[in-house]
Amino acid sequence: MPYLDNAGAALPSKRQLDELSKFRNDMILANPHSRHSTALKTKQLMNSARLRVLQYFNASSDDYFVVFTYNTTHSLKIVAENFKFTRTKTEEVSEISNILYENQSQFAYLYDSHHSVIGLRNFVKNRVDSISCVSENAFENIPNTSNSLFVLTAMSNFCGKKYDLDNIAKLQEKGWSVCLDAASLVSTAPLDLKKYRPNFVALSFYKMFGYPTGVGALIIRKNSEQMIPKNSFAGGTVQSVEEDSFYFISKDLEDAYEEGTMNFHGIAAIQHGFDEIERCGGIKNIQNKTYSIAKQMFKMLSTKVHENGKQVVEIYSQNSSEFGTQDEQGAIITFNIKRPDGGYYGYNEVEKICAIFGIEIRTGCFCNIGACRKYLGISHEMIQNNQRQGKRCGDEMDLIDGKPTGAVRISFGRQSEEDDILVVENMIDNCFVGSMAQFSQVSTSLKIHNYSPEVVRLCAFPIKSCASETKDSFNLTERGFEYDRDFMIVQSGITLSLKTHPELCRISATISEDKSMLEIKAFGEMLEYPLKYSNNSEQERFVCRNKISTISCDEKTNKWLDNVLDMQNCQLVRVTNDSFKSFVNESPFLLINEASVHILSQIINIPTSEIITRFRSNIVVRGMPPFIEDTAKHLSIEGINFEVVDKCLRCEMICIDPDTGVKDPSLILALRNFRKNQKLTFGIYIRQTSFQQGTSINIGDMVQFN
Template sequence: MDFQKLCSFETFTQIWDHYGYGGNLDEVTEQEFKRIKGTTYLDHAATTMYPESLIRDYFQDISRNVYGNPHSHNPSGRLTHDTVERVRYRVLQHFNVTPEEYSVIFTSGCTAALKLVAESFPWRPKTEEGKGSLFCYLTDSHTSVVGIRGLTSGRGVVTLPVFPQEVENKAKAAAQGEDVVCQVAHLFCYPAQSNFSGLKYPLSHVKGMQARHLYPACEHPGRWYVLLDAASHVSCSPLNLRDCPADFIPISFYKMFGFPTGLGALLVHRNAAGMLRKSYFGGGTAAAYLSGEDYYVPALNISDRFEDGTVSFLDIIAVNHGFDALNRITGGIHNIQQHTFGLARYTYILLSSLCHGNGRPVAQMYTEGQFESPSTQGAILNFNLMDSHGQIIGYSRVDRMASLYNIHVRTGCFCNTGACQSFLRISSQQMRRNLQAGHVCGDNIDLVDGQPTGSVRVSFGYMSTFKDCQKFLHFVAECFVEKPVTVDQERLERLKTGTAAPECPYHDHPVKISNGKTYETDGRKEPNEASMRGLQNRESNSNAARTLSNIYIYPIKSCGAYEVHDWPLGPLGLLYDRGWMVVNENSVCLSQKREQRLCLIHPQVHLPSNKLLLQASGMDTIAVPLEINSQTHTSDQVCQSKVCGDRVETVDCGDEAASWLSDFLGQPCRLIRLSPDFTRQMKRRKEAATSSSLSLVNEAQYLMINRASVELIQKLMSSRQDDLELLDTQNVISRFRANLVIAGEEPFEEDNWSHLIIGNTQFVVTGQCGRCQMVGVDQETGTRTKEPLMSLSAYRSGKVTFGVYLTQQLPEGSSAPHVLSAGALVHPKQESS
């Protein structure tokens, strides 16, 4: 079947017959989620989006009413107290229980709720007879659950990780009927839904553990309590606690409503409430205490006892409006489950059936089942993409390309190392080796020795639409599938009917590109770095000297370039390069990733007048002093900001520049510059003998690119584009935003240089520049395109790098001014030489 036809709503309805909430979902999303128009947001497992009506109704509420401290007994305090109690009741009602069965303790989030249980549980250390409490958790658990062992190990409590298959398998052979009276308290933790794969674990495990019918409870006498981590589950699925009366249930409200983000809760069963103990007592938690003696009586109500200090009552009030919005838009959580599961199932079926032109599968899916039922699978897909040779494509590359299409996904291990190891078959020894290779949680090192360190996760929310699925599938087909796009029809049909499917057949296949020539690509979608040698520019004279063809400075970070012919060097690099930056109303640096119109601002450094000129179409030119006197700027002008993770001290450039920028960009913003009293040191890179000082650049003093490398990428772009307007050389050069452009002999020869001399100035190469979606911004118009990043990604087949970072080596004690001049000779030194 044709892939385009499979990506139709007609096919979706054949796979799943529940979509939307009885009305026009597109109209609802247009009204409630205007801010994400044009964005394909597929990271709802991290946080879902809040509807505009929730925020509007909430702010109307707190604008109309006077909410005081709920510990006060005045009218405003009573109003807050009563409203908070109403929210507690709504939370319990949502989970089909009453205040007589459960208590709601508000926390700062799900992790805080887990920490509360860990600190309050009556752990008993292991004795010489081997008795003591057990802390058990399913290996497919979030980091915040596994982290409880950090507390228990210090108290002499035995930790017992349990693999998912052990719960069922060992239960069948477990000896039961032990009549040993034992008061030791044990805790078993497991997720209602895996945040990694979306697998829903049986809620019946709750009663099974409590009754000691399941492993490990069946092998260890004592009282077994169950903590059911519901944070991932409750975002799109109902949870009836009458059927699974877990002792502790931590949740986060932003997973359900998108707002508020700093609030969670711990639901505690009445049978477990009395055994929780705490040592610290904050305001409002004591029924009585003496300051001069060790005398303390805890509050009788468990919520009062464990909510130290004043709860975040305005956030709790927002939860009330979250329930209202959810019910008004969707009609309830059961409808949400049907809608989101259908989108996930459809996407899973098509993605897992998608094949390269040679028949090899495109995706390695990480799931236990085949998405048969919303009772066993949530609205989460986890996978890695593969090239036509069966090699894993690193998740960072997928993430970077998704950004080009404005598709938001999540990559990595998702704070669930256990599931990541299990699905990706990473041994503990390999995890340690990955750490030694420099990989840590949250970084972009996606492959170590060709093996993945993480994966890609797509997750749906109640406002997700069929178009989100469609755009995502088209993105995968366009960027990662060797043409022609094929579908394993047999697997597709089996998945539709819920039966197992075989792997896609495959055979080796060369790729044809649009100019009619055929290039062997080792199974990859596009000509890669090795196969493109035949397309390299051979027109240049190999004996010609390398020269510095262009010099650019960028006085204001992320704004337009200013080309110069001769330019002085300062201690931070090119004089005045990235000396200023634009920040938003929260003093966060603006870049072209968020605000593309920055490139339309053209700052110029006018040395004779000692002024920085701000120019843009339709705006009057204004001037800002190039230098500031550290003795004259006031303390209220100094502010703290961050650049590339570094804290920097900056000085505000005044209201005139702020007003000019705000008018042009259409949002409140200000111009700030690096404080002359502050020194920012460069992070030590591989061959930098000394640590250099930096301006507001990202990573190094200079960024250099090779014109021959640009021309090679242009050739590859021409082989990929049939009917699209090709970008000229200057347009492509401007997108890479380099300081120095050289006329080199060979494309990408700069990757192998360790040092170079330009004119009479020496430089050290400190690394390659990793590229992101910002190179897609046309520096002349501010519009965004997918090139040249797509061609660069296809060529490099891994980390998308282009250009090298340089650090200057000026002679110590030299007073003579150093100047770089266009046309200067470039003398490189190879790494091996």
């Protein structure tokens, strides 16, 4: 599986984790603020880690000291919250400028900055004369200033553009203090603090070697701490303090900034991360390797064309036709994929196709709206219009008015291989290049209320993400069909889903009313679990953003699941009897139209019955034109009233063969071609408008849309 999200987080190696596990078994650590022998040993390990950090970045302890933090964001906040600005204006800054000013106390950053940098302006707006968001052109004529802070991006996390670190000295010569956001750069490139001497450097270690998370560093150039005098304190950071006055004296150097007890177990693990980098030949070797792979990937993507000669891939970089030099470009490529007609495929759609091929990528704006706006041409007006249309960070709205709201990012790390390029190329060639069969859209003149289809198939899924149970009739409850997704399987507290564990489709669960048992069958094995609720203690769990009360099933069932799934720490859990929610994702019922399924079946030569199984619906109806269900708002089934909640947005789960668990992209591609520039939806989510005790839905029931 190509892991191509190294800019999001590096992956720790097995050897790295094995050595860390052995270290933890052999070494007992304690709170370094105590003075007993274990605490002193822990303190020594932390100080050794500080020295290792300085050595790695070619810095002397005479010039710099290391403050451990929680992450890059925390490091940046320490600088911004404590920086000694000396504003002359009385009013709070209310607008962001795009130039630097002479002789003002100001806070500035590049437009190509992570949100962790941009967010600092809220900490400083009442302490500065001005706030500026500038391009690198600002370095051509830097004004003189004092008591001003420039947070400089070392490498764009959006597209991998490396910024000229010679600008650090240029800024300092004009009186600026410089905080270098090095998080993206140091993931695959060296940083020499003898050559470049910023006042502050912020970074996270998980970006470098995957583990530990929750540990970062603020590297402070000595004497620069005078520019960030501590204005608050916490445990372990003061030499002297009184509880009933504002008197306190901070400790020196790193001890003044590490508030409370730091993650000393995580800090001790840093050494193993640096050892891992050395085993890979050092960071320069990693830089050479990742740059070479990225350059080859860039060449492959940039040469892909449709049959009509139009480019398949639109790459966002400082030079879209040529990959930059190693000094100019990091191991990141950001792009969108275009249709033969010049339109765009949504990045969420691309991500779903990538998942089928086992490719793990990142999509969106990557918490860097400035770079996203520049490269995608998103104006202020478009941002506001997108917001009005409901666009939110991390949602599924990847195209608005035909324009992308984000992009696809591929990023390489020390474990990346050239074979990753072949997997990506295979995905693009099979799914995005060439002419694809097109469907005719549904006529807008057809009115759904003129049709009265009948129910021809009913399904429930007693265990979430497992195979369905098909019956002629299902009783209705407030949660949906009786027993539908009342159970789910978790491993070590994490819900197992069909998306991540395709083998679940080969586990069937049926309800035996006669025996009051849940019968589970998997890989030739069978288990019965009583439907009567147990007295096990309740536990709240989050399932698809919903908080649901659950109870655990017995240990016998859990061990059986461990055996058939060849996993450890599996549990079968159940919603509590009084819960109003089951383990459904969006809505209690999913309805699909058999005619719509038939259209897709004709194109990809997969039987209609198999496609129905893949779409995992509760209700299948027959007797109306294909895809007209998209227009439904309300319906009734034999007098039971329902409202349409939304269309069902599809992911790679529909590509899983229900008999083998193998993924085949043909169905999602056929749906993609039908929807053209629209979302990949199929079927409608519905829910009862009011619950009536003792009701049921049966095969042959008539459906009326209104």
